[in-house]
Amino acid sequence: MTTKPPSIVTRLIWTSGLLLVVVFAAVFAGISAGSSGGGLGSVLQVILGESDPDSMLHAIIWQIRLPRALLATLVGATLSLGGLVFQALLRNLLAEPYILGISGGSAIGAIAGILLGLSRFPGVSLTAFIGSIATLALILVMTSGRSVMKKESLLLSGVMVNAFCSSVIMFLISVTQDAKLHNIIFWLMGDLSTADIRQVGILAGMLFPCFVIIFWHSHAMNLMLMGKEMAQATGINIKVVTITLLVTSSFMVSATVSYCGLIGFVGLVMPHLLRLIFGPDHRVLVPACILGGGSYLVICDLLARTLPQQGEMPAGVITAIIGAPLFIILLKKPGR
Amino acid sequence: MNPAIKITNLSHSFGKRNVLRKLSFSVEKGDFFIIIGPNGSGKTTLMKLMARILKLRKGQIEILGLPSSSYTPKALARAVAFVPQRLPIDLPFTVGETVLLGRAPYQGTLGFESEEDQEIAKQAMKFTGVDRLAGARLGQLSGGEQQRVFIARAICQEPEIMLLDEPTASLDLAHQVKVMDLMENLKTEKSITVVMVSHDVNLAAMYSDQVLLIKDGEIVCIGSPSDVLSFPKLEETYGCKLLVDESPHGGFPRVTLVPGRYLESEK
Numbered sequence: 001m002t003t004k005p006p007s008i009v010t011r012l013i014w015t016s017g018l019l020l021v022v023v024f025a026a027v028f029a030g031i032s033a034g035s036s037g038g039g040l041g042s043v044l045q046v047i048l049g050e051s052d053p054d055s056m057l058h059a060i061i062w063q064i065r066l067p068r069a070l071l072a073t074l075v076g077a078t079l080s081l082g083g084l085v086f087q088a089l090l091r092n093l094l095a096e097p098y099i100l101g102i103s104g105g106s107a108i109g110a111i112a113g114i115l116l117g118l119s120r121f122p123g124v125s126l127t128a129f130i131g132s133i134a135t136l137a138l139i140l141v142m143t144s145g146r147s148v149m150k151k152e153s154l155l156l157s158g159v160m161v162n163a164f165c166s167s168v169i170m171f172l173i174s175v176t177q178d179a180k181l182h183n184i185i186f187w188l189m190g191d192l193s194t195a196d197i198r199q200v201g202i203l204a205g206m207l208f209p210c211f212v213i214i215f216w217h218s219h220a221m222n223l224m225l226m227g228k229e230m231a232q233a234t235g236i237n238i239k240v241v242t243i244t245l246l247v248t249s250s251f252m253v254s255a256t257v258s259y260c261g262l263i264g265f266v267g268l269v270m271p272h273l274l275r276l277i278f279g280p281d282h283r284v285l286v287p288a289c290i291l292g293g294g295s296y297l298v299i300c301d302l303l304a305r306t307l308p309q310q311g312e313m314p315a316g317v318i319t320a321i322i323g324a325p326l327f328i329i330l331l332k333k334p335g336r
Numbered sequence: 337m338n339p340a341i342k343i344t345n346l347s348h349s350f351g352k353r354n355v356l357r358k359l360s361f362s363v364e365k366g367d368f369f370i371i372i373g374p375n376g377s378g379k380t381t382l383m384k385l386m387a388r389i390l391k392l393r394k395g396q397i398e399i400l401g402l403p404s405s406s407y408t409p410k411a412l413a414r415a416v417a418f419v420p421q422r423l424p425i426d427l428p429f430t431v432g433e434t435v436l437l438g439r440a441p442y443q444g445t446l447g448f449e450s451e452e453d454q455e456i457a458k459q460a461m462k463f464t465g466v467d468r469l470a471g472a473r474l475g476q477l478s479g480g481e482q483q484r485v486f487i488a489r490a491i492c493q494e495p496e497i498m499l500l501d502e503p504t505a506s507l508d509l510a511h512q513v514k515v516m517d518l519m520e521n522l523k524t525e526k527s528i529t530v531v532m533v534s535h536d537v538n539l540a541a542m543y544s545d546q547v548l549l550i551k552d553g554e555i556v557c558i559g560s561p562s563d564v565l566s567f568p569k570l571e572e573t574y575g576c577k578l579l580v581d582e583s584p585h586g587g588f589p590r591v592t593l594v595p596g597r598y599l600e601s602e603k
Contacts, residue, residue: 007448007449008447008448008449009448216445216446217445218446219440219443219445219446219447220445222429222437222447223437223440223447225424225427225428225429226424226427226437227420227424229384229387229389229418229420230418230420230424232387232388232389232409233387233388233389233413233416233417233418234413234437234438234440234441234493235409235410235411235412235413235414235440235441236409236440237409275428279428280428280429281429281433283446283447283448
């Protein structure tokens with residue numbers, strides 16, 4: 001060793017600090033842009049409380065744009081963290097809640113909840129969670145076998161689970177009355193526009209404990225990259241860690257799905273990008289995914305709101321346009 | 337003094353297939369103990385049970401005088417280190433980071449490494465001769481170097497017992513000797529009890545204190561290399577004609593394969 005590499009704590013602090021700035025910048029950008037205008041200066045005035053509280057811009061920023069940007073941050077953080085966890089547990093860089101079909105499963109649960117007329121929290125969140133756990137169990141059963149899950153069998157079972165989920169969703173839609181239909185369809189495409197600040201608060205309350213639990217297991221994820229056997233021989237209680245991580249990440253993914261529908265590929269794009277920048281250590285990657293993934297979805301949502309000449313499109317469209325080609329590139333890459 | 341590992345009436349099965357049947361033996365502290373036997377004899381299963389990677393169902397395994405089930409995962413990892421047959425060479429970490437993972441049983445949950453951890457990892461890499469590769473990725477190394485990286489990682493666990501599943505299997509001759517010498521140094525310099533599964537009866541003859549020969553999950557013979565390898569059943573156990581004589585170097589038994597074409601002419 002010629003130069004001593006910085007310790008993990010130093011790297012952790014630097015990475016988090018840097019990405020925290022990025023998040024603030026992204027959220028500020030998200031708040032500033034929109035069809036109702038408002039220059040950077042006047043937006044800053046509103047945020048700092050120096051503007052007229054009755055003004056139009058004040059209301060738009062505090063009641064529409066800020067909740068939406070915060071929701072995007074939470075959802076982006078959750079989805080990329082979920083991707084990171086699944087990638088570590090399955091030792092497969094292509095694993096991601098959406099690709100594995102876990103998002104689809106929780107969508108079925110959520111739609112069932114909406115049709116039953118349940119409230120968003122805790123009713124729909126709960127049915128979404130049940131749906132995601134059911135698909136997770138299904139995937140694990142389908143791909144379980146003697147050896148480590150193979151890339152192909154995992155992806156194929158994900159494709160099948162997704163196909164199955166979409167047909168169930170289509171079925172549910174076809175038997176739905178018109179009034180609820182618009183709701184469901186917009187929500188299916190990944191809709192961040194329904195946020196109000198109270199809902200965002202509830203969601204944050206559910207997600208933060210999950211973030212902490214996952215960070216607490218970040219070094220176990222490092223060790224698990226060696227494979228189950230070696231991780232166990234290094235003092236990891238594989239069963240406990242695996243179940244904790246799977247349930248925690250399924251819970252947080254289904255919580256976000258129940259709020260804003262299906263947003264795909266965030267869990268693929270962000271962990272991959274952050275791994276390239278910050279290296280493979282999960283103690284750095286977990287906070288990086290939370291902060292980086294949050295910023296990413298705020299930006300994607302910003303693009304989704306501002307790119308169309310009229311109206312807006314769901315953020316899921318942008319994330320898929322970016323994510324799907326990357327998925328293909330990763331799939332073609334040798335040695336994965 | 338308690339033996340390092342004491343195994344009593346150990347049986348194990350996968351489904352209906354009995355892999356191990358009522359094995360009983362001990363590994364004494366400080367021994368270089370090599371398990372040999374034909375393919376499918378249950379060597380790897382035996383080793384995984386000792387490492388508690390497989391769950392013990394029938395029989396007892398005592399590690400350093402205590403039932404292996406009484407250890408917490410971390411406590412067991414401080415007593416027993418394991419190097420599997422197939423190494424995770426796709427690990428994205430550098431050599432230095434990989435070796436440091438071995439410190440986990442001594443660290444908190446988040447594994448923040450202390451100066452001491454760094455120093456121990458550095459010494460372990462020096463011991464196995466990979467210290468100059470600390471910044472390299474695993475995928476860039478040769479098979480022998482990768483093997484030594486994972487042995488260094490196991491040394492970081494500061495175990496009393498090290499279990500290795502065929503560490504020389506895919507190595508060329510020079511690397512085989514290097515790894516085996518390293519195992520011997522572990523025994524003599526660090527007084528670690530080394531238990532190894534091997535296909536190579538000659539390496540077992542050259543390096544081990546005790547050899548355990550198993551077939552179909554049963555003990556055929558256990559004892560010093562010269563006892564086991566001169567054992568008349570060695571040929572029967574492996575199911576082939578063998579020539580056993582004495583090596584001119586050191587006088588240990590030397591097993592030579594006899595090609596099929598010579599068997600014909602003898603008849």
